[in-house]
Every structure is written in structure tokens, then in C-alpha cells.
């Protein structure tokens with residue numbers, strides 16, 4: 612089953628100086644058993660792809676479908692968001708609450724039930740069991756990152772969008788995150804943005820985006836802004852047309 616579908620998507624941010632075309636004809640799809648890795652330099656449009664899936668930005672051209680629905684109006688976008696676990700780069704935990712309270716608040720706010728035994732198990736695997744009673748501002752960057760990941764995994768999401776899940780982490784804790792995600796592979800579809808090569812071992816396909824255009828793909832299909840197919844090569848380095 613196709614979970615996410617982008618067809619020739621253009622997204623523009625309106626700005627004081629005229630606007631930024633952040634996505635230029637992006638086409639790809641993700642099925643319910645896949646893990647997609649999106650790579651690309653800073654400012655290339657990776658987070659914008661995630662925001663378009665969440666309905667936080669709307670395409671000026673092309674279509675986005677998530678779970679078969681277009682996240683166009685706010686009501687539909689909210690229903691879609693409730694099924695998605697979104698790990699942001701900035702983090703969303705509230706400092707006034709402990710990590711554990713944040714997790715409960717998060718699940719309740721989404722109208723979903725907390726899978727408590729799963730949370731305890733994952734906390735152990737992510738090496739953060741001892742920080743559950745701390746407040747976010749008492750944590751290191753790496754601890755906070757793993758606490759945020761625990762939160763977005765806590766209510767059995769139907770799709771995971773993970774923006775740089777191993778940034779701020781040392782090798783050992785990056786490995787712990789990769790292991791947790793690897794165990795979810797095949798059960799929860801995922802789109803991950805990252806530069807961390809460790810994540811490549813759990814991904815089915817990799818897309819490279821530069822200046823808002825897809826430039827290459829491995830293990831799947833994608834197309835660039837003018838709609839031409841980008842050749843897909845398995846087990847080779849990223850292909851750049853032209």
C-alpha cells in the first residue's frame with residue numbers, strides 16, 4: 612500500500628523579498644513497508660518535504676497524498692498528523708513538564724493511547740531510562756534528541772518522519788537509535804533526513820535533493836523537476852544526471 616505520494620510537487624515560501632521556491636517538481640512514493648532516506652545539503656528542501664506531508668505547507672503545483680488523502684484543509688491535515696510521528700530538529704518538549712509527563716501529554720493531545728510498556732522498553736534501548744523524571748532543560752543535546760524520539764514513537768504512529776534523528780549523538784547512541792529504528796523497519800514506514808551513513812543500512816531507498824530538485828535515487832524511483840525519470844541504480848553511489 613502506498614503511504615506517501617508526491618507528484619511533481621512545487622512549494623514556495625512567500626517572503627518579504629518575493630519568495631523562495633523550496634521544492635521544484637519533486638516526485639516519489641513510499642509504501643507501507645519502506646524506509647526512505649533523504650540526503651542533501653543544508654537548505655536543499657529536506658524539511659520542506661516533511662512539512663508538505665504534514666500539511667504545514669501547501670504545494671503551489673502538483674499533488675501530495677498521505678494515507679491516500681490530500682492534507683489540504685486543516686481538518687484533514689490534523690487527522691493525518693495524528694497518525695504521524697514527527698521528530699523535529701528543534702524539539703517540541705515543554706520545559707515545565709518532565710520527559711515522562713511530556714510523553715503522556717503528547718499522546719493525550721493526539722487522542723491516542725500511550726503504549727506504556729513499549730515506552731519503557733524503548734527508553735531502555737535508547738539508554739535514557741534514568742532521565743524520564745528530568746525536565747528537558749536538564750538534559751544534554753543528545754539525551755534530549757533521544758527523549759524526543761521516544762516521545763514520537765510512544766503512541767504507535769502509522770508513519771514516522773524523522774528529521775536528523777542521529778544529529779547531536781555520539782557513535783554509541785547513534786547506534787542505539789539505528790537499532791531501535793531497524794527493529795521497526797517493515798512495521799512502520801519511515802522517511803528520514805540525515806547525513807549519517809549508519810542510517811543507510813536500514814533504508815530501502817535513498818533520494819538526494821539539491822536546490823529543491825531530486826537528483827538521484829537508489830533502490831527506488833524518483834524524478835526531477837522537469838519530470839524526466841531519474842535512472843535508479845542499486846548498490847551504487849548516488850547518480851547525478853547531467
Ligand SMILES: Nc1ncnc2c1ncn2[C@@H]1O[C@H](COP(=O)(O)OP(=O)(O)OP(=O)(O)O)[C@@H](O)[C@H]1O
Pocket residue numbers: 624625626631632633651652653654655656657658659660
Ligand atoms: N518559513 C520559511 N520562509 C521562507 N523560506 C524558508 C522557510 N523555511 C525554509 N525556507 C527556505 O526553503 C529552503 C529549503 O529549506 P529546508 O528547511 O527545507 O531545507 P533543509 O534541506 O531541511 O535544510 P537543513 O539541512 O539545514 O535543515 C531554504 O532555502 C530555506 O531557507
